[in-house]
Amino acid sequence: MVSLFLPTSTHLQQNPTNSTWLSVSSSKQNPLTLLPCTRKTWSCNAFQDISTQVELLNNTLHIDETLALFPSIKSGYSQFLNITDDLPEVERWWIVAFGGLSWAYLTARPGVLIGAIDAYILAPLQVGLDNVLGRRNLKRRDFVIGNKIGEGSFGVVYSGAIVPKNVSVEDRVQKRGRQLEIDGRFKEKVILKKVKVGVQGAEECGNYEEWFNYRLSRAAPETCAEFLGSFVADKTSSQFTKGGKWLVWKFEGDRDLGNYMSERNFPLNLESIMFGRVLQGLESVERDALIIKQIMRQIITSLKKIHDTGIVHRDIKPANLVVTRKGEIKIIDFGAAADLRIGKNYTPNRTLLDPDYCPPELYVLPEETPTPPPEPIAALLSPILWLLNSPDLFDMYSAGITLMQMAIPSMRSTAGLKNFNSEIKNVGYDLKKWREVTRSRPDLQILDLDSGRGWDLATKLISERGFLRRGRLSAAAALRHPYFFLGSDQAAAVLSKLKLSK
């Protein structure tokens, strides 16, 4: 039985094992006493002065015994009694109530308390530690640049490698084609993002991306690519422009989810990566469903952790989900992310979005939301902001589109996705209605398995915000959806890992 100990006279509590009621009394002078009672008699007993310890026939339970199980609570409880010894009972009640409410507020999402600990203790500690270990002193000459692998509005992304100490300067020029991969000396592969120079907003975006990567490297490192740091080029040569900023990550995998989805054999092309082997004894559609479920579980689990820190990614899509060799999904590209605990990278009326994946509301917060106040004040107000606006649901819509794309082959092409987006808009973002009227004849087999659990989840992710800006599942609620019950995908993943480790 779990009890709530209040430094006051009496309250009523039910024993969950046998449903009997207990009258619970405590005060400094009188040790806590539990009396079996009925609901009716409790109100009479409640104000009785219980000065002697009463032996309970069936439910003998003493506060000292119970508190002995929780030593820290016990010492806190007695300290509290000591400190408030001179106070009248009513004031003690107020202190407890105020303390409880403050604790609930400070720990409510997105976590004012944990955010303050991170900002004022963990972040400076990380800087100090990184400086001691030399991690903040990255230099241009530490890296060799390989092929260009992507370009966004604010940055150009290259593959690269860390230059080992024994390699001569001449070798540190750009390596093109497969030169870098076949050169055995460059073992530690990295990804480098060159922040564009002279492009409006690029520098600011690069700084934000760096900030988000450091923040997540402390709060939820397993969700994203390992961030190694940044450097500013000290001279202009080959890809480097003097003064230009570069961000560096560990190379997490050859391909992102978008690359895998563009292949005809998706999702089977991920089967051995996700599960370490071919799933046996299952129909092909069930194998597909299991792989997709495992990917979705990872995406939503990571989103939950990121949202718990107050960060909304705002650009969730297959191209921003790197698949590692161990079958882990890492979220990348935090250039558009916003920290809605302190208002970082949030400007009202400005949205950075990919129209194919962004939700109908377009903005992470209502357009009339004012410019964030200074960070400590914004942080203090953030639980109210989250409660009223649920900004995390922005990413959940994008996760829903990703699920639909994985499960419905015709939606994987750019044209198929655009067609879906225009059809869903025409039916007011009502997925059930879309199913009735779509002309695209989608193959919904995977979503319809297990009495349509996948389909049900999709309908609860792809929807308008609705009343009180809710009406869409949060990451935590999605993980509790029946689609993720009976973790057959989890079991297969664990089994394969056990087999591999033998």
Ligand SMILES: Nc1ncnc2c1ncn2[C@@H]1O[C@H](COP(=O)(O)OP(=O)(O)OP(=O)(O)O)[C@@H](O)[C@H]1O
């Ligand atoms: N840590 C990493 N490991 C492996 N591949 C990565 C990693 N980071 C990025 N990539 C690859 O590089 C591609 C481009 O990266 P990213 O999406 O961060 O930049 P971008 O969108 O081109 O730039 P911008 O931030 O300006 O929009 C990704 O799609 C992915 O394939």
